[in-house]
Structures are given as structure tokens and as C-alpha cells.
Amino acid sequence: MPEMGRQVSRARALTPPAAELFGRQRELASARELFTATRLVTLTGPGGVGKTALSEALSAKLDRAFRDGVWFVELGAQRSSDTVAEAVVTQIGLSAPASVDAEEQLRRHVADRSMLLILDNCEHVLPGCRRLVSALLAASTELRVLATSREPLGIRGERVVAVRPLEIPPNHRVLTADELCEYPAAAMLKARAKAVNDQFEITDRTAAEIAQLCTYLDGMPLAIELAAMRLRSLSVHELLTHIDDRFALLTSGDPTVAPHHRSLDALVRWSYDLCSSTEQLLWERMAVFSGSVDLPTIRAVCGLPPLQGTKLLDALDGLVSKSIVL
Ligand SMILES: Nc1ncnc2c1ncn2[C@@H]1O[C@H](COP(=O)(O)OP(=O)(O)OP(=O)(O)O)[C@@H](O)[C@H]1O
Ligand SMILES: [Mg+2]
CATH class of the missing domain: 1.10.10 (Arc Repressor Mutant, subunit A)
Structure with a gap:
């Protein structure tokens, strides 16, 4: 067996280093608390709401709690439930001898290990994830599994944390720029806009329009991210005037981003096909x-x-x- 690193394993080699997480204190606390009582926690929620981002933040917080580390497996590219076990074997760095099937190999591997296995994007290979997770939890007393999925796995003992959009500023009163940025949706918009345009600032004068934009984007992190990219060349006012066609406007040409995250249109299509x-x-x-x-x-x-x-x-x-x- 090859030597195992403790490093969180990532399928997406091009993923940039984890960005700052806005909000989510309640979800982080709740998932950590649930792991004291159960061994499978699933983060559910619509596409782009921030399940993967939350699982990455949790993996950093929980790393020391597991003797054998945290292992991150990305299943977004899997096309069939039948290949889930093989994907896990490959991504956690086990070599697969032809004589032992992947699920059996994983059962043996987790048997006496204290580890957290993160399975990201389970929704389109749900039966395979259900089968594998049931088998692995039965094979080990110390294994914990964190799944992200638009839909719960439906296994006995599973606890679900519903990930909601980020909190948006209220519309009924005018906020100062500082008050506005206490709302995670506005704070995220500001950080992402500044990343593409270092001149970008929120002032007391623009606060009302930023609040309106956050409401329009429903506090959805992916939509906030795509909108912020437009603030490279448009003012907030211009963006609000053009955003009627949010599907056309909220797109990204970034080739390092998963295809279903390059536009709201692609994201909705991926959900519809499921x-x-x-x-x-x-x-x-x-x-x-x-x-x-x-x-x-x-x-x-x-x-x-x-x-x-x-x-x-x-x-x-x-x-x-x-x-x-x-
Ligand atoms: N709380 C947050 N703070 C900062 N950035 C966030 C936050 N939540 C999500 N993001 C960013 O928004 C984008 C979409 O989030 P993410 O990929 O986690 O969504 P998801 O729910 O996993 O979507 P999918 O179901 O399509 O996999 C990512 O680029 C992510 O880094
Ligand atoms: Mg995801």
C-alpha cells in the first residue's frame, strides 16, 4: 500500500486556495455538534448555495479531530453510480489491486482508521454513494462521512444540515456602508468585487443599491460571485439596470471553474437534468x-x-x- 499523506486530497488540482468564508457560523457549529452524535452528516441545498465551500471550511476545522486525517473526494465528474468506489480509491491515493474490488478495499482501509471522508457532489450518483457509505460505516466504528448533495442520501442515522442562501440586508431601512457589510451577502459581494477591481468601495451613498443587488441575487453565493465579476467593468447602478436578464449577464469565462458553475443557466440545466x-x-x-x-x-x-x-x-x-x- 502506498504511503498515505494526511493532506486533504483534492480532485480539482486547479482549485485556488480556500477563500474567506462569509457567514455560516450557525452551519459550522451545527455540523460539528452533529458529528458528536452521528457518523454521517449531509449538507443539502440548491446548486451554488455554498455546500462545497462549507465542507472545505469544516474540513479545516475538523482536521485535528481525526487521527488519520480528512479526505476530500470530488464526485462531480462521475457519470455512473458504479464508479463511486473506484473514484474514492483513486482520490484518497490507494492503488487498486485487480484482485480486490474497490468497495472491499475501502472497507478494509477504513476499518481501524479514525478519519473524515468528505464526498462532494453526491446528487447525481446518489445510489452509488448510498451503497458505499452504508458499507463503509458498517465496516468501521470511527469513520465519519460528510456528504454534500442537493438531496439527502437517505441512510439511517444520517443528519442533514440545510444550507440556505447568505443573509441579505433588509430593504425597509437605509444602512450605512459599515452596517451593510455586517450582512454576509454584502460582505462577500464587496470582497469578490474588490478582487477584480481594486478601486471598488461601498460608500454610504452606494449602500442602498448594493442592498438591492444582494436582494436581487437572493443571497446566492454563486450568483454573487458572477455578479461581482461584472463590477470589473460596470458600476453597481449600471449592473442593476442591465440585470433584468440575469441568465445572460451572470456568466464567467473562467476555465478553472466547474462547467455547471460558469453561468446560472448551466447551473439550472444541471439541476433540471437530475x-x-x-x-x-x-x-x-x-x-x-x-x-x-x-x-x-x-x-x-x-x-x-x-x-x-x-x-x-x-x-x-x-x-x-x-x-x-x-
Ligand atoms: N459563505 C461563502 N463565503 C464565500 N464564498 C462562498 C461562500 N459560499 C459559497 N461561496 C463561493 O460561491 C461559489 C459557489 O459555492 P459552492 O461551490 O460551495 O456551491 P455548491 O452548493 O457546492 O454548488 P453545487 O451544488 O453546484 O456543487 C464558490 O466559488 C464558493 O467558493
Ligand atoms: Mg458543490
Whole structure:
């Protein structure tokens, strides 16, 4: 067996060093607390909300708690549930002898180790993750698993931390620039904008427009990141005037970024493709709503064939569990 490093293993060699994490104190505390009582914690939430960023921050905080370290496995590139175990073997640096299958090799490896295994982006290979995690937790008493997924794994004992968008400033009162930056969404926008334009500042005069922009972006970190890139060449005022077409405007040409994070359009497409055909139909019908909506209204507006009765409830349940309807 090759010598194992304690270094967190990363599939994405081009990932820049971990950036500052804004907000998330509650989620960090909650996930750490849950690991005292359970061995599988799943961070769920819609695409771009910050599950991976949170898992990276957690891995740094928890590193010393595990004798055999924290291992980060990125599953975004896997196309089939059948290759999950092999991906883990490769990414944690085990060599796979042809005589032993990958899952068995991992079972033996984790058996007497105290380690945290992070499985990132489980949603599109969920059955494979479910199978592997169940087998590994049964093979070891000390292993802990942190999964990120748009949807829970659905394993007994799993505890879920729902990752929500970043807190946005209130719209009903005018804030000073300092007050504004106490809100994680605004603080992140400022940091990301400054990274591409060192002249960028938030002043008391521009605070109201920044607050409006954060609200418009729903506090979603990926949208904030894409919008901040536009502040390289546009003022906040100009961005707000042009942002009506947020799908066209919020794009990035950065080749080091995962393809589904290069635009809001690609992100939504990735989520849509993970849905069943009835879930896709309900999603299309629900697109007429903005903001909160109750079940009787959903039934009245979307419950036409083939989505009557329990079919509608099943599809809605699917969209909620996949973090599309919050
Ligand atoms: N709290 C935060 N502070 C700073 N940056 C953040 C924060 N949350 C997310 N980001 C950044 O926003 C972008 C999107 O976040 P991330 O990749 O973690 O989303 P995700 O929920 O894992 O999305 P997906 O489901 O598509 O994998 C990343 O570039 C990430 O670094
Ligand atoms: Mg992710």
C-alpha cells in the first residue's frame, strides 16, 4: 500500500486556495455538534448555495479531530453510480489491486482508521454513494462521512444540515456602508468585487443599491460571485439596470471553474437534468410563481393532468428533496 499523506486530497488540482468564508457560523457549529452524535452528516441545498465551500471550511476545522486525517473526494465528474468506489480509491491515493474490488478495499482501509471522508457532489450518483457509505460505516466504528448533495442520501442515522442562501440586508431601512457589510451577502459581494477591481468601495451613498443587488441575487453565493465579476467593468447602478436578464449577464469565462458553475443557466440545466420527467413538468408549471406559495395554490395552478392528486404531491416532494423548491 502506498504511503498515505494526511493532506486533504483534492480532485480539482486547479482549485485556488480556500477563500474567506462569509457567514455560516450557525452551519459550522451545527455540523460539528452533529458529528458528536452521528457518523454521517449531509449538507443539502440548491446548486451554488455554498455546500462545497462549507465542507472545505469544516474540513479545516475538523482536521485535528481525526487521527488519520480528512479526505476530500470530488464526485462531480462521475457519470455512473458504479464508479463511486473506484473514484474514492483513486482520490484518497490507494492503488487498486485487480484482485480486490474497490468497495472491499475501502472497507478494509477504513476499518481501524479514525478519519473524515468528505464526498462532494453526491446528487447525481446518489445510489452509488448510498451503497458505499452504508458499507463503509458498517465496516468501521470511527469513520465519519460528510456528504454534500442537493438531496439527502437517505441512510439511517444520517443528519442533514440545510444550507440556505447568505443573509441579505433588509430593504425597509437605509444602512450605512459599515452596517451593510455586517450582512454576509454584502460582505462577500464587496470582497469578490474588490478582487477584480481594486478601486471598488461601498460608500454610504452606494449602500442602498448594493442592498438591492444582494436582494436581487437572493443571497446566492454563486450568483454573487458572477455578479461581482461584472463590477470589473460596470458600476453597481449600471449592473442593476442591465440585470433584468440575469441568465445572460451572470456568466464567467473562467476555465478553472466547474462547467455547471460558469453561468446560472448551466447551473439550472444541471439541476433540471437530475429531475424525473414529472418533476421537470411541475418545475415548468411552478415557474409562474415568484416568492412563497401555498399547497392549495400549487394544486389549483399546476395540478392539471398528468399531475393530479398524489402524482403532484410526489413530484413536489421530489423538488423539495432536490433543493429546488425551498
Ligand atoms: N459563505 C461563502 N463565503 C464565500 N464564498 C462562498 C461562500 N459560499 C459559497 N461561496 C463561493 O460561491 C461559489 C459557489 O459555492 P459552492 O461551490 O460551495 O456551491 P455548491 O452548493 O457546492 O454548488 P453545487 O451544488 O453546484 O456543487 C464558490 O466559488 C464558493 O467558493
Ligand atoms: Mg458543490
